[in-house]
Amino acid sequence: MIRHFIMNGTRDKGIISKLMALQARVDAISEESRQISASISTIISSLSQSTKRSNLEVIDALPEPKRIKEERNGSGLVTNAEGFVVVHTDGACTANGKVGARAGVGVWWGDNSPSNLSRPVTGGRHTNNTAEIQAATLAIAQARGLGISKLDIHTDSQFTINCVTKWMRNWKCNNWQTADKKPVKNREDLEALDREMAKGQLLLRWTHVRGHSGIYGNEQADRLAVAGAKMNP
Structure with a gap:
């Protein structure tokens, strides 16, 4: 959204610089959120498999x-x-x-x-x-x-x-x-x-x-x- 505004909106370099910095922060937060979500999913999957192995085994x-x-x-x-x-x-x-x-x-x-x-x-x-x-x-x-x-x-x-x-x-x-x-x-x-x-x-x-x-x-x-x-x- 911010990039779209930069490309199609203002030409003021100061505003553009601030908007680009803000976009970078948004991207960083999004990536961090994605990594945290992936880590949580991995932990949950690991715990689930561990629980299955700990109380149930089939031969x-x-x-x-x-x-x-x-x-x-x-x-x-x-x-x-x-x-x-x-x-x-x-x-x-x-x-x-x-x-x-x-x-x-x-x-x-x-x-x-x-x-x-x-x-x-x-x-x-x-x-x-x-x-x-x-x-x-x-x-x-x-x-x-x-x-x-x-x-x-x-x-x-x-x-x-x-x-x-x-x-x-x-x-x-x-x-x-x-x-x-x-x-x-x-x-x-x-x-x-x-x-x-x-x-x-x-x-x-x-x-x-x-x-x-x-x-x-x-x-x-x-x-x-x-x-x-x-x-x-």
């Missing part, structure tokens, strides 16, 4: 016993070489997707562990996905009660992992609607999982394991889930 499917050595700590819990307590969760459902379906959850901490859980799904939706989500939620709640600070959830449910790491943030921003504007089917259970993850300081890792492939912990969690489904009246 793709591999037979875990072949990859990370596990051992029992003093309390009998299974701990890997990185200090994460390993828990296996699973869900099972008879007649999944049909009338009369019955689902159960299984949470396995170790052989003969008093913390192992086998129970029916709560609520009106009895599906495999519901059971998988509820199993993970229960495991996180238990971990807090056991004083665990680093938890590695082993699950064969890629759906649950995707919900947590890819989809849930957008669903919440969109009032729990999918990209095609349909209600999220497992909203109630996912909200419960989200609330549980947000409590306290718990470093979470999600490890996807292959179901029914001979992984001992997964097989035990599946056994507990199947038994839980049979508890339904």
